[in-house]
Amino acid sequence: VTPVVVAMEPAWRHHGRGRGRGEGELLLSLFRPAVSVESRFEEIRKSNLAAAQRLVESGFSSSSSDDDEDVESKDGKRGQILASTFTSYNQQTGDSAGLQRTGQYLNELFQSGALTCLICIGSVKRTQPVWNCSGCFSLFHLPCVQKWARDSVFLVSSVTDEDFGQKQHPWPCPKCRAEYPPSATPNRYLCYCGKVQDPPSDPWLVPHSCGSVCEKKLKPDCGHTCLLLCHPGPCPPCPKMVSVTCLCGKAKPLPRRCSNKSWLCQQICAKVLPCKQHTCSQLCHSACEPCPRVSVQSCECGRERKERPCAEPLWNCTQVCGRPLSCGNHTCEEVCHSAPCPPCPRSVNRTCPCGKTKSSAGCAEEVLPCGDTCDRPLTCGKHTCSRRCHRGNCDTCRQEVEKECRCGKHRKLMPCHKEYLCDSKCSKTRSCQRHQCRRKCCPGECPPCDQSCGRSLGCRNHKCPSICHQGACYPCPETVEVSCSCGKTVLVVPCGRERTTKPPRCKELCRRPPECHHPSLQPHRCHPGPCPPCALPCDHPLTGCEHHCPLPCHDRVLVQSQQVQLAGPWEQPSKPAFEKKALPLLRPGLDQVYKLCFGEIIG
Structure with missing residues (x-):
């Protein structure tokens, strides 16, 4: 037995502890008669292969964690799922060229962590109930959308409704802001096509899909209907083949x-063309454009003719018709028209002014008032005229009634034709959320704020000229010129930028007067700030001789100012300050005197 145990020890360590049938066979092999090591190794290999085959057939998955979804991340399986989704579409079209947009959306859906709920900022897993927007096709957790809808309706109604909660306000999609009525608040977990409630999670289907045709x-x-399997995102273009003719209808279908x-x-x-004189000269198209030509067109009554665009063949002249009417007493008073003249207006509805008594008199006779009460409704719409039958308009209603003011706070007896406005002022905030309405007897619909905004703009130079509004003000519309030192070169910048904008570069020569005794400085370009120190020789006559100062100009030299003595160690020394001073003339020493006075002779 010992040789068998020694021979099988490496095989045991290499294969690990077996499961089921493989483990039992391995234990029995330790007590069998000694045979060759190669035969035992081949027997164990076959048993392990058989166990692995059984695991594959049973659909065993090595990863049971929800966060580690290796099934979707494999390219081969993803391709099989996409191919099964497009099966019905490919059978009709033969290719999937029109599925690039939907295929890209599905491809992103399979990537781990690619979909995120924009409400809770958490990843959307295949086992969680979701809701997808019909406008932007974004996925959200079902509980998150339900809470979002309730909060949105509550906030809007609490701000806008005096009768809180009485109106049905819509709620928007968190991403695209598409509005849904409160009745459309999702309460069930449905697949993308809406056929199956609580679709089961299948690793061989698109997440949250039922697997049937979308339709x-x-x-x-x-x-036609969509031929893809239940899928997220928009449906692709219709792939059906139909027989159609061209836009103009001349060619065969x-x-x-x-x-x-x-x-x-x-x-x-x-x-x-509609002008009945010309034909369309354009290439095949759906609807012909108006005729671009000009022709002689007659007016509606046929009295005048003039050139007009063919696109506007109907026109009216300014002459009155004047044709005799059917009554034989009057003529038509309408302006140029093509239809038959209307009946005589004086022969229609021949009644007294109040309309109670009908008359058979002709259009040439005048109908007198009947003498009864007028009883025509007044402009108030509640009372009738109490005068006798009369011509002309009725008077305004003067009956006293109890009227309620426009805001509904007070009641008072007033003439019916007058409107009752109380003196109470509205205390609600206008749309700007800054000023009160303050309108007398406001009915609740406060007008927009008419006051000026007046807030300082970002430029800090002007104030907002717009009407009072919410949010930030628009940038200052004014512009400011930033010029160089000489003023020849100008740069236009928005107002407020002049503090941080450097002066533009100028190609002109500096025109500032010199600060020293020289008539002009060395030529240099225009520049910001002070001019550079004068580099010309001083050339002032020296005392005691006939020569001039050969040093550079020292009329205006930067000299450090004297420091003030500190009162104690508690004071901090300030930074050294500089000031421009004129240095005294050169007092030459003996060697400089020889050089100045006798330099020419020595040289």
Whole structure:
């Protein structure tokens, strides 16, 4: 037995502890008669392969964690899932060229951590109930959307409604702001196509999909439905083949994709235009444009003719019709028209002024008032006229009624035709959220704020000229010129930038007067700040001889000012200050006197 144990020890360590049938066979092999090591190794290898095959067939997954989804991250399996999703579409079209947008959306859906709920900023997993927006197709956790909808409706209604909670306000999508009514608040976990409630999680399907054909109506509506399996995102264009003719209708019908069925035959349209005189000369198109030519057109009554655009063939002259009416007593008073003249207006509804008594008198006779009470409704809409039948308009209603003011706080007896406005002022805040309404007897619909904003703009030079508003003010519209020292070169910048903008570079020569005794400085370009020190010789006559000072100009030299003596160690010394001073003339020593006075002779 000993040789067998020694021979099998490496195999035991290499394969590890077996499971099930493989482990039992390995234990029995230790007590079998001694055979060759190669045969035992081959037997153990076959048993391990058989165990691995059984695990694969049973669908065992080595990772049971929700956070480690290796199934979706494998490229091969992802391709199989995408291919199964597009099966019905490819059978109709033969290719998937129109699926690039939807395929890209699905590809991002399979990536680990690619989808995030924008409400809780957490990742969306395949086992969690979700809701997708029909506008932007974004996925959100179902509990997050329900809380979002309740909070949105509560906030809007609490701010805008006097009768809190009485109106049904919509709630927006957190991403695209598409509005949904309160009745559309999701309360069930549905798949993308909406057929299956609580779809089971299948590793071989798109997450949150039911696996059946989508069958949603395509947009634009062509009468066909989507052929993809239940999928997120928008449906692809319609892949159906239909037989359609060109836009002008001259060519024979050709098979075309339903999503792209409009095509041009490149022939001249030649349809008769609405002017009935010319034909369309453009290439194949759907609707002909108005005729661009000019022709002689007659007016509606046919009395005048003049040149007008063919696109506007109907026009009216300024003459009155004047044709006799059917009554034989009057003529038509309407301006140029083509339709038959209307009946005589004096022969229609021949009644007394109040309308109670009908008359059979002709249009040439005058109908007198009947003498009864007028009883026509007054402008108030509540009372009738108490005068006798009369011509003309009725008087204003003067009956006293109890009226409620516009804001609803007071009541008072007043004439019916007057409006009752009390003196109470509205204390609500206007749309700017800064000023009160202060309008007398306000009915609740406060007008927009009419006061000026007046807040200082970012430039710190001007104030906002707009009407009072919410949020930040617009930038200052004014501009400021920043010039160089001489003023020849100017740079235009927005107001407020002049403090941080450097003066522009100028190509002109500096024109500042010199600060020393020289008539002019050395030529140099225009520059900001003080001019550089004068580099010309001083040339002042020296005392005691006939020579001039050969040193550089020292009329205005930067000299450090004297430091003030500190009162004690508690005071901090200040930075050294400089000031411009004129240095005294040179007092030459003996060697300088020889050099100045006898330099020429010595040289």
